[in-house]
Amino acid sequence: MAISGGAQFERIQKIASDLFATRGYRAVGVAEIGEAVGLGRGALYYHISSKEDLLFSIVVRYIEDLVTSGQDSIDSEPDPSKRIYLLSRKLMSTIFANLSEVTVCFREAECLTGKRYKVVSDLHQAYQDIWTYTFREGEKKGIxxxxxxxxxxxxxxxxxxxxxxxKPIGKSSSREIADIFAEMALSAAKYSNGR
Amino acid sequence: MAISGGAQFERIQKIASDLFATRGYRAVGVAEIGEAVGLGRGALYYHISSKEDLLFSIVVRYIEDLVTSGQDSIDSEPDPSKRIYLLSRKLMSTIFANLSEVTVCFREAECLTGKRYKVVSDLHQAYQDIWTYTFREGEKKGIxxxxxxxxxxxxxxxxxxxxxxxKPIGKSSSREIADIFAEMALSAAKYSNGR
Structure with a gap:
């Protein structure tokens, strides 16, 4: 095999993400993944231990990355408003660059069971906590x-x-959308409009 | 049969919505729907012509309702800010009262094909156009x-x-969430916060 185990696994993750994102995790069978990847059942199971484990590996990778970079931004950027921009840009650039994987990460995570589900739920919660912490910090600072x-x-x-x-819009860049969204988040956080 | 045709069809829609919302349209077979409803294949097909037609009937019903009520609010409420509150309350109360159906309406609509897909896409677009029209109207009025x-x-x-x-939160009422969201939409529309 010309492709290394790691590169092959990345390829399997990518192709499976596209399938899961387009047709839903539950509707895609292992045989279909093998066919799309060009590997027989045995060769595929050399790289993955189960379909759920493959899903888990995809979901964990992107949410873990978002949590890690979010925690870094808490350490590196003390200004809550500026940090909202950092969080926004990282989130949008992750979504832009890995649309299928992030779709799977946010939409198919509920298909996980047991300990895998718990790990991913905790990571999703940790990510939301980073945003909540940033808004609460801005609140304490009176801004x-x-x-x-x-x-x-x-x-x-x-x-x-x-x-x-x-995908359907595709005209705006990740950075443009991120900054528009960050501005909206901040206008919600900074002003109170009565009716 | 004690249940009338219309009531039975409503029951089938409700049970199918729960299944589609929980497990995804593609993963749920007609046999499973029949079992959940308590009808054999023949009896089920007396009420529905196909699984896709059943999905179509669920999706169209809620999005059509939102479009109709949105158009009514354009006619009845000339103030764009107040109309955002009306649109917001109607949308949240629809989501609250029909969580499975609306989940299917927004998440599984892409499973429709051909003419059915076109009808639903157009309705989704018409609904978004109502919001866009309202924001643009407020823009023209300078507010x-x-x-x-x-x-x-x-x-x-x-x-x-x-x-x-x-579902997981469940503490806030539909009206409370609608008004918080409307306020956020208006703070984004009314103010421009530079960094």
Missing amino acids: FRPLPAVAIKGILGMYFYSFLWL | FRPLPAVAIKGILGMYFYSFLWL
């Missing part, structure tokens, strides 16, 4: 108004939903 | 700033993503 938890859910939803429409 | 198309996509994403987390 943000107290945002209800539901508002923070709404802000994250604005980002997370974007994997569903990003 | 909103010019919002980039991507910002409107973001605002709608905030709403549409909520079907994924609404």
Whole structure:
């Protein structure tokens, strides 16, 4: 085999992500993945231990990356407003560069079971906590108004939903969208408009 | 049969929505729907012509309702800010009252094909156009700033993503969340925060 084990596994992850993102994890069988990758059942199982394990490896990779970089931004950027821009740009650039993987990460994670589900749920929560921590910090510093938890859910939803429409638009760059969204998050956090 | 044809069809729609929302349209077979509903294949096909037709009937119903009520709000409420509150409340109350159906409506609509897909795509677009029209109207009246198309996509994403987390939170009422979201949409539309 000309392709190394690591590179082959990356290839399997990529192709499986496309299949899971397009047709849903539950509707895609291991045989179909093997066919798309060009490997028989035995060769495929040399690289993956199960379909769920493959899903887990895809989901964990991207959410872990977002959590790590989010924690870094807490350490490196003390200004909550500027940190919202950092978080926004990293999230949008991750979604832009890995649309299938992130779609799987956000939409198919619920297909995981047991300990794998727990690990991924905790990572998703850790990621949301980074945003919440940043809004609460701005609140303590008196630069943000107290945002209800539901508002923070709404802000994250604005980002997370974007994997569903990003492709069809495609005219704006990741950075442009990130900055528009960050500005919206900050206008929600900074001002209180009565009706 | 004690249940009328219409009521039975509503029951089938409800049970199928729950299955499609939980496990995905593609992963649920007609046999499984029949079993959940308590009808054999023949009896089920008396009420539905195909699985895709059943999906279509669920999706169309809720998005059509949103479009109709959105158009009514354009006719009845000339103030764009107040109309955002009306649109917001109707959308959140629809999501709250029909979580499975709306999940299917927004997440599984892409499984439709041909003419059915076109009808639903057009309805989704018509619904987004109602929001866009309202923001643009406020812009013309000088009360909103010019919002980039991507910002409107973001605002709608905030709403549409909520079907994924609404159940776990469950403490806020539909009206409370709707008003928090409307306020956020208006703060994005009304103010421009530089960094």
